[in-house]
Amino acid sequence: MKQKSACILDGYVDEPACLGVPPYISPYIRTVAGALIGNGYSLQYLTIDQVRKDPGLFAAMNTADLVVMIAGVTVPGKYLGGTPATLTEIRQVGAQLRSPKTFLAGPIGFGYSSGGGQKAVKEAISGFEYLLTGSPATALDTFLREGKTHGTFDYRRENPWAVSGAVVIRDHPCFPWVMCEMETARGCSRAHSGGCSFCTEPFYGPPVFRMLEGITAEIEALQRAGARHFRIGRQPDIMVYGASPAEEYPTPVPGRVEELFSAVRGAAPDLLTLHIDNVNPGTIARHPEESRAALDAIIAHHTPGDVAAFGMETADPVVIAKNNLKAGPAQVMEAIRIVNQAGMKREAGIPHLLPGLNFISGLAGETMLTFDLNMEFLAHVLASGCLVRRVNIRQLMPFEGTRAFSENALGLHQTQFRHFKEQVRKRFDLPMLTRVFPVGTVLSRVVVEEEGSTSFGRQMGSYPILVGIPLRIPARTVLDVVVVDHGMRSLTAFPVPIDINALPPGTLAWLPGVGKKRAGRIAARRPFSNLGEFQALVGATPLDAWLTFVRSPSAR
Numbered sequence: 001m002k003q004k005s006a007c008i009l010d011g012y013v014d015e016p017a018c019l020g021v022p023p024y025i026s027p028y029i030r031t032v033a034g035a036l037i038g039n040g041y042s043l044q045y046l047t048i049d050q051v052r053k054d055p056g057l058f059a060a061m062n063t064a065d066l067v068v069m070i071a072g073v074t075v076p077g078k079y080l081g082g083t084p085a086t087l088t089e090i091r092q093v094g095a096q097l098r099s100p101k102t103f104l105a106g107p108i109g110f111g112y113s114s115g116g117g118q119k120a121v122k123e124a125i126s127g128f129e130y131l132l133t134g135s136p137a138t139a140l141d142t143f144l145r146e147g148k149t150h151g152t153f154d155y156r157r158e159n160p161w162a163v164s165g166a167v168v169i170r171d172h173p174c175f176p177w178v179m180c181e182m183e184t185a186r187g188c189s190r191a192h193s194g195g196c197s198f199c200t201e202p203f204y205g206p207p208v209f210r211m212l213e214g215i216t217a218e219i220e221a222l223q224r225a226g227a228r229h230f231r232i233g234r235q236p237d238i239m240v241y242g243a244s245p246a247e248e249y250p251t252p253v254p255g256r257v258e259e260l261f262s263a264v265r266g267a268a269p270d271l272l273t274l275h276i277d278n279v280n281p282g283t284i285a286r287h288p289e290e291s292r293a294a295l296d297a298i299i300a301h302h303t304p305g306d307v308a309a310f311g312m313e314t315a316d317p318v319v320i321a322k323n324n325l326k327a328g329p330a331q332v333m334e335a336i337r338i339v340n341q342a343g344m345k346r347e348a349g350i351p352h353l354l355p356g357l358n359f360i361s362g363l364a365g366e367t368m369l370t371f372d373l374n375m376e377f378l379a380h381v382l383a384s385g386c387l388v389r390r391v392n393i394r395q396l397m398p399f400e401g402t403r404a405f406s407e408n409a410l411g412l413h414q415t416q417f418r419h420f421k422e423q424v425r426k427r428f429d430l431p432m433l434t435r436v437f438p439v440g441t442v443l444s445r446v447v448v449e450e451e452g453s454t455s456f457g458r459q460m461g462s463y464p465i466l467v468g469i470p471l472r473i474p475a476r477t478v479l480d481v482v483v484v485d486h487g488m489r490s491l492t493a494f495p496v497p498i499d500i501n502a503l504p505p506g507t508l509a510w511l512p513g514v515g516k517k518r519a520g521r522i523a524a525r526r527p528f529s530n531l532g533e534f535q536a537l538v539g540a541t542p543l544d545a546w547l548t549f550v551r552s553p554s555a556r
Helices: 027-038 050-052 057-060 087-096 136-146 155-171 189-193 212-225 254-265 283-287 288-301 317-322 328-344 368-383 414-436 517-525 533-538
Strands: 004-015 041-047 066-073 101-106 181-182 229-234 273-276 304-312 351-360 390-395 442-450 457-459 465-469 476-485 490-495
Touching: 004 027, 004 050, 004 057, 004 087, 027 041, 027 066, 027 155, 027 181, 041 057, 041 155, 041 465, 050 087, 050 328, 066 087, 066 136, 087 414, 101 136, 136 155, 155 212, 155 465, 181 212, 181 517, 189 317, 212 254, 229 254, 254 273, 254 288, 254 351, 254 476, 283 288, 283 304, 283 328, 288 304, 288 328, 304 328, 328 351, 328 368, 351 368, 390 414, 390 465, 414 476, 442 490, 517 533
Parallel strands: 004 041, 004 066, 066 101, 181 229, 229 273, 304 351, 351 390, 465 490
Antiparallel strands: 442 457, 442 476, 457 465, 476 490
16 A cells, blocks of 8 residues: 655744744644654655745645645744745645645744735635644644644644654755754743733743653654754743743743753753743843843853843833833843843853844834934943844734734834834944954854855854855855954854965955955965964964965965
8 A cells, every 4th residue: 555645845934932944944844744754644845945946846746645834924034044935935836736635834824924014914825725723733633633624732742743753854955954943832921911012922822831851852853863953942931941831920940941951961962052042031130030040051051152032122111011012121131131141151252142132113102212212222232341142123013813913103114213223233233243253253163055255154053143254165064264354244254274375365355454455465475384474464463373374376
């Protein structure tokens, strides 16, 4: 008897508490894979980017008995590793799959918008026979057994699927440089008060925490499959793992956080990346001692370069009150200080753990004053000496069922929004990057994602900094680099060691203090035999420790 076949098409997801855009792979993909395997299906996994490049893959999908597409973006961003499926593409996929049963699942069920600044429209999407609601994996299993398309979240059912579906990561185009987004909870403690006006996480209800045994079993399976990069990111606030689900601002239980991260380390002793994502600054400000202990527990087991993403949204107290936001500016500032105290220490040249800030424009109550208050807050952060890894700024994309869908300031302050974004990049991001990644900082294991005259890559991690390397380097190359310059949201870096005699003349100009004219003199003078000869021409530089003098220019 022929084995039943299935295909998972990854259209990528991005939610407040879940990321599945390459190099990330979401828990949805892995649990759906496990549910299919458990129901006796052979499995093919494809991404929307692969289908864009090779439409011939539709022929292979049409031979399957069923196809499940996972898609949906509720917090739009800018991406390097992949581009989430658009509504038009999702419809086109459904239209071209005529033979298999077709299922659509993921946050696309909440609605769709082409970008920030527009309402998300919730409507039936043509081409697909079934929309899986609730838990995609449980919904699919329920359909295969009972013909129903809704699945109630149930970790007892999903944990075995997460384990058996771990093998799907081997088919990810980025493998083995794939980041596994790990789930520790569903739901948000702030659902008790309705949550932030714009957020879709309260749709999942109050938090239900995943048991440690299920998490570690999945980590072990992922490591066996070849995973070495993990982010404990699928929850609104990692600080409150294992805390009381009955409170809006639960008191962290540092012992439970310690158990979690210690168990992850034990389950994946060969891991290369262990990072976090969401942290509620309101939790830290309200429970500073317990939060500091929880942060210490994370830092004891994670890997450096980590980011605690703060959903600040605004520094305007009027907007905060109207939208039931998590914390005021004084509380966020206190949370920034506490995370800096815990995580500013550097290892291998980079800080262990820094906060990241999220701002949203278009919330109810926003005025022109809002943008001034936001800039004043960021100026205060700069003056404090605290470090912030990154600032994300986006426009509201409200979904039906949230208060922001009907109460918002969409389209009212476009000029001010654009000016604010530009000012943050120039007046905050650029000086902050020079503090976080000073010239001479070495970044290890940068994965090149885009080849060109300037090649672009990133480390594996939570919000890794974009690195431009002014050399043509093949994609998927992994190398260590040293920082030579700063952009507003990126770095320029050279592979280390730096062979002065082999660098192209145009690349020499990026060396600190060199410039185009001196680069010409360096190129004309080469080859140099040693550092002393080089310093006699250009003087000492912050990169001298990384210079080498091996090849002659003719060897290029």
